[in-house]
Amino acid sequence: MIKVKKRRVLLLPGDGIGPEVIAEVKKVINWFNEKKSLDFEIDEDLVGGISFDKHGTPLTDEVFYKALESAVIMLGAVGGPKWDGVEFSKKPERALLKLRKELKLFANLRPAICFEQLVNASTLKPEIVSGLDILIVRELTGGVYFGEPRGIKPIENGERKGVNTHTYTSNEIIRVARVAFDLAKKRSNRVISCEKSNVMEAGQLWKEEVQSLHDKDYKDVELSHMLADNCAMQLVRNPKQFDVILTDNLFGDMLSDEASMLTGSLGLLPSASLGAKNKDGEMRAMYEPIHGSAPDIAGKGVANPIASILSFAMALRYSLDLDKEAEALEKAVQQALNDGLRTKDIMSDKMKEVSTSQMGDAIISKLQ
Ligand code: NAD
Numbered sequence: 584m585i586k587v588k589k590r591r592v593l594l595l596p597g598d599g600i601g602p603e604v605i606a607e608v609k610k611v612i613n614w615f616n617e618k619k620s621l622d623f624e625i626d627e628d629l630v631g632g633i634s635f636d637k638h639g640t641p642l643t644d645e646v647f648y649k650a651l652e653s654a655v656i657m658l659g660a661v662g663g664p665k666w667d668g669v670e671f672s673k674k675p676e677r678a679l680l681k682l683r684k685e686l687k688l689f690a691n692l693r694p695a696i697c698f699e700q701l702v703n704a705s706t707l708k709p710e711i712v713s714g715l716d717i718l719i720v721r722e723l724t725g726g727v728y729f730g731e732p733r734g735i736k737p738i739e740n741g742e743r744k745g746v747n748t749h750t751y752t753s754n755e756i757i758r759v760a761r762v763a764f765d766l767a768k769k770r771s772n773r774v775i776s777c778e779k780s781n782v783m784e785a786g787q788l789w790k791e792e793v794q795s796l797h798d799k800d801y802k803d804v805e806l807s808h809m810l811a812d813n814c815a816m817q818l819v820r821n822p823k824q825f826d827v828i829l830t831d832n833l834f835g836d837m838l839s840d841e842a843s844m845l846t847g848s849l850g851l852l853p854s855a856s857l858g859a860k861n862k863d864g865e866m867r868a869m870y871e872p873i874h875g876s877a878p879d880i881a882g883k884g885v886a887n888p889i890a891s892i893l894s895f896a897m898a899l900r901y902s903l904d905l906d907k908e909a910e911a912l913e914k915a916v917q918q919a920l921n922d923g924l925r926t927k928d929i930m931s932d933k934m935k936e937v938s939t940s941q942m943g944d945a946i947i948s949k950l951q
Contacts, residue, residue: 586652
């Protein structure tokens with residue numbers, strides 16, 4: 584059994600803008616090490632397309648072993664058109680799915696918070712998004728992205744058939760629902776669970792298990808159920824009705840991208856993927872911005888590093904028990920925005936456009 588090293592942070596920048604945004608996270612970690620004497624041990628390695636180019640695989644055994652040893656994995660992003668033609672099992676995204684699955688990171692937390700300074704960056708009217716604070720808890724290691732059988736097969740009439748299987752067990756549902764209920768208690772105490780119980784048996788099981796866990800252990804939390812397609816509609820109609828949204832892997836993928844646009848830019852939203860704590864209280868976890876490798880802007884120095892920096896704030900809070908430091912970092916981000924600094928994706932009238940590294944430096948200067 585490989586032990587988790589308490590202060591070990593593994594940086595996996597990946598592809599596209601990944602290295603640009605993770606470079607800013609590295610500066611933040613170094614600042615905490617130098618100024619606050621926090622003894623983070625940083626390691627860095629390849630993942631995704633860049634790993635495929637060098638080693639013929641998007642995730643080497645060596646990097647996987649390092650991931651097993653690390654309390655925190657900070658991932659940038661993987662993928663891009665360069666690897667479109669690569670065989671499916673070697674695609675950059677397979678590295679991510681393997682890390683999530685093998686490290687058993689079953690609970691994906693995706694906050695969607697609308698910063699007051701950026702209310703106008705949303706495509707929705709300010710009154711709809713102002714004060715928005717949603718937490719999406721997405722199941723991450725089950726459902727249709729992992730279910731078997733899967734594949735593309737020839738069928739009799741010369742056509743081909745693509746197959747993916749959507750499955751959930753009771754335990755897979757209950758453990759992620761527990762995370763959602765526990766987090767709701769620290770917020771506005773409301774969970775809306777989303778599935779398609781009207782047309783999918785796995786959705787029906789999801790609804791029943793969430794309800795029975797609620798009735799057994801979380802009667803004090805307000806629970807309601809919503810069909811996932813209705814949730815997609817309600818998110819743009821009246822997003823402030825939501826506190827915690829609990830949902831499966833596939834619907835969570837889509838609903839969280841939708842929620843991200845309520846806040847203005849993909850470049851602002853962090854995420855945490857958490858495993859279960861073992862009997863020694865150790866937990867494996869991976870933190871990453873919710874955006875991808877953004878090949879359209881890679882190498883230009885314009886990527887917004889805030890999502891990655893806020894992902895590290897989540898790591899401070901959930902993996903390292905450093906709540907005060909997490910708050911300080913989140914506040915530093917707010918202050919940089921208060922000063923009118925904006926990367927290109929969130930730029931608006933009368934604000935000052937800054938590069939990726941200038942935004943990182945500004946946030947660090949606010950930490951001083
Ligand atoms: P994307 O998130 O990379 O980009 C979508 C749009 O948002 C682009 O216009 C991009 O410029 C912009 N954007 C994203 N992050 C930004 C940031 N930090 N600052 C400013 N603008 C930002 O999604 P996509 O274009 O659909 O995917 C590109 C590649 O990334 C694909 O290969 C995809 O598979 C991969 N991907 C990886 C992850 C991951 O590593 N977790 C997630 C999603 C997509």
